[in-house]
Structures are given as structure tokens and as C-alpha cells.
Amino acid sequence: SKGSYEHYMLKEIHEQPSALARTWEGLASISVPRSKEVDFAKLDKLQIVACGTSFYAGLVAKYWFERVAGLIVEVDLASEFRYREPPMSKKGGCLFISQSGETADTLAALRFAKSKKQYCLSVVNVPNSSIARESDYVLRTLCGPEIGVASTKAFTSQLAVLFHLVKKAAQQRKCGQDLIKSLGRSPEHDVVSSMHQVLMKENRIKEVLPLFKDATSAIFLGRGQCYPIALEGALKLKEISYIHAEGYAAGELKHGPIALIDEGMPVVVVAPYDRLFEKVVSNLQEVRARGAKVLLISDKLGCEMCKSYADYIIELPTVNEILAPFINSVAVQLLSYFTAVERGTDVDQPRNLAKSVTVE
Numbered sequence: 001s002k003g004s005y006e007h008y009m010l011k012e013i014h015e016q017p018s019a020l021a022r023t024w025e026g027l028a029s030i031s032v033p034r035s036k037e038v039d040f041a042k043l044d045k046l047q048i049v050a051c052g053t054s055f056y057a058g059l060v061a062k063y064w065f066e067r068v069a070g071l072i073v074e075v076d077l078a079s080e081f082r083y084r085e086p087p088m089s090k091k092g093g094c095l096f097i098s099q100s101g102e103t104a105d106t107l108a109a110l111r112f113a114k115s116k117k118q119y120c121l122s123v124v125n126v127p128n129s130s131i132a133r134e135s136d137y138v139l140r141t142l143c144g145p146e147i148g149v150a151s152t153k154a155f156t157s158q159l160a161v162l163f164h165l166v167k168k169a170a171q172q173r174k175c176g177q178d179l180i181k182s183l184g185r186s187p188e189h190d191v192v193s194s195m196h197q198v199l200m201k202e203n204r205i206k207e208v209l210p211l212f213k214d215a216t217s218a219i220f221l222g223r224g225q226c227y228p229i230a231l232e233g234a235l236k237l238k239e240i241s242y243i244h245a246e247g248y249a250a251g252e253l254k255h256g257p258i259a260l261i262d263e264g265m266p267v268v269v270v271a272p273y274d275r276l277f278e279k280v281v282s283n284l285q286e287v288r289a290r291g292a293k294v295l296l297i298s299d300k301l302g303c304e305m306c307k308s309y310a311d312y313i314i315e316l317p318t319v320n321e322i323l324a325p326f327i328n329s330v331a332v333q334l335l336s337y338f339t340a341v342e343r344g345t346d347v348d349q350p351r352n353l354a355k356s357v358t359v360e
């Protein structure tokens with residue numbers, strides 16, 4: 001049941017800290033049979049395949065695997081991958097991400113990869129789903145059933161599993177040890193406690209809603225590992241509030257999207273204070289100079305530096321930059337949730353959408 005929550009989506013947003021803690025506990029307690037275990041040291045490439053929000057989790061993982069574990073990663077939409085039938089590396093592995101484990105395109109992509117003798121690992125939420133049954137090995141997100149059509153806790157739980165895999169890959173490949181050390185003793189604990197803090201910011205998030213009041217379109221910008229979060233923020237907003245929204249890599253602005261900017265266009269900038277921050281700030285100034293109203297989602301330092309450039313600011317807790325996608329996700333989820341509630345849409349059952357896309 002929804003308990004005291006107005007919608008399943010809000011309940012599921014709030015379940016994220018416990019969902020992630022459970023997922024990580026589950027991963028720590030499994031012992032993988034040697035024959036089944038992926039050895040990242042032996043791979044020369046990892047191919048990630050998924051759809052929708054699960055695809056965005058894969059995109060975050062690409063930044064993590066490449067930077068931390070020095071592993072080449074390609075991420076593809078299942079619907080493209082399955083028909084492109086790309087050549088596969090002899091020393092490659094494939095990773096399929098799916099909440100339901102029944103998404104038709106992802107399942108077909110898995111079958112194609114298996115026919116090419118690839119090692120196929122899956123991250124699923126539903127045990128015994130088709131994708132789980134047909135994979136060489138399965139890692140589960142333990143976030144419980146997700147009822148809301150818009151994926152929330154499944155997404156961050158997928159990130160939790162992927163983060164676990166990245167750490168393992170770094171260890172096996174003897175790579176990125178400094179980065180891993182910089183995460184501190186328990187990055188998992190840091191993520192869970194900072195997520196709690198973001199959930200306490202609901203009132204602050206409601207204060208920025210005037211930004212979307214009369215909007216017919218919105219743009220989300222991010223760079224690096226927050227680029228997928230910009231994509232996810234835009235997808236969430238369009239799914240449940242029906243506002244047309246696009247996510248862009250901030251560096252792409254000049255290559256087209258900036259033509260859309262005028263006084264009526266809200267721009268959400270997802271930019272923690274990291275090595276790319278300065279770059280994003282100059283993008284922020286470019287859109288502001290053209291009249292856009294800007295919402296900056298950042299941490300303490302980022303918000304301080306940009307006070308005078310942004311119309312609205314949501315300050316999130318400061319975490320290690322690698323962990324930023326976890327908490328920025330929660331902020332964009334809440335933003336789209338409250339926008340949808342204000343617009344009076346059917347948050348849990350948005351029009352034209354099904355929870356599980358079992359047909360093409």
C-alpha cells in the first residue's frame with residue numbers, strides 16, 4: 001500500500017536510502033561461484049545494454065568504469081543494439097540492466113549477445129524474470145516492487161549495483177586505487193545518509209516550482225557523470241508532468257539547443273562542485289544572458305560560487321564527486337514529482353505508459 005504517501009512514486013522516492021542499503025548488504029553477502037564470476041581483468045571491453053531509465057544508469061556506469069577501472073565501456077539502447085547486431089569483442093562482456101527483467105528489446109539484445117558467445121551479466125529487480133533466467137549471472141537490486149510507472153528507487157538501486165561492480169573491476173584490474181581510497185571508509189554509508197538529507201529538502205524543492213508554472217518546455221544540462229542525470233531529470237519531467245523536456249550535455253549547447261533559449265525557457269543545471277564545474281558555470285551564464293530562468297542543483301561550494309548567477313538554487317549535501325549521481329537523482333525525481341502534482345496529472349499511471357514494455 002501507499003501508506004501515508006499520496007502516491008507510490010513519492011513513497012518509492014522515500015524508500016531509496018533503505019533500498020540502497022539493502023542492495024549493498026545483499027551484494028556483500030553473496031558468494032559468487034568461481035565459474036560464474038566475471039573477471040573484469042580479462043575483459044577488453046564492456047558492452048552495456050538497456051532501455052529508458054535503466055539505460056541512463058548504464059551511462060553513469062560508463063563514466064565510472066572508464067575513470068575508476070580503466071575499462072572501455074560502450075552503452076547502447078537495446079532497441080538499437082538488437083537490430084544493429086554489432087561485431088562483438090572476443091574478450092568482451094555484456095551487461096544488461098532492467099528493473100522488470102521483461103523488457104522485450106533488452107531480452108532480445110541479451111539473446112543476440114548469447115548467440116555471439118558473450119558472457120552475459122544482468123542487473124534486475126524482478127527475480128525469475130526472463131532476463132534473469134537467461135543470463136550467465138544475475139545481480140539483484142533489492143529495492144522491492146516498484147509500482148509507480150516512473151522509475152525511481154530502481155534507478156538508484158541499479159546505480160548501487162553498478163558502483164559495487166566498478167569497485168570490483170578496479171580491484172581486479174589493479175586500477176584507480178587512489179580514487180577508491182578518496183571515497184573514504186564507507187562511501188555506501190555516505191550515500192545513504194546524504195540521500196536522507198536530500199529527502200528533507202522537499203519544502204525547498206517546492207519553492208522552485210514557480211519556475212515550471214507556465215512552462216511548456218524545459219532543458220536539463222549536465223556534464224560528465226551528471227549528464228546522464230540531466231537526461232534522467234528530463235525523462236522524469238516529461239513522463240509524469242507532460243512538460244516537454246530535453247537533457248543535454250552542457251557542452252552541446254552551442255551546437256544547436258541554445259537557439260531554443262528565451263525568457264520562457266526554464267533551464268535546470270545539475271552541477272556539483274567538481275572538476276567540470278567551471279565549464280558548466282559558463283554554460284549557465286550563456287543561457288542566463290539569453291533570458292532563461294536558471295535552477296542550479298549543486299552542493300555547498302557550487303551554490304556559494306553561483307549565488308548571483310542562478311535564479312533558483314537547490315543545495316544538496318557535499319559528497320565525493322563520484323557519488324554525486326546518487327543524490328542528484330533524488331533531487332530531480334522530487335522536482336518532477338512536485339511539478340506533476342501541481343499540474344494535477346496522474347503521477348503513478350501517466351498516460352500512454354506501461355510499467356513493463358514487453359512488446360516492441
Ligand code: M6R
Pocket residue numbers: 051052053054097098099100101102103106149150151152239353355356357
Ligand atoms: O524494466 P526496465 O528497466 O527494462 O524498463 C526500462 C524502461 O522501460 C523504463 O526505465 C522506463 O523508461 C521508465 N518508465 C522510466 O521512468
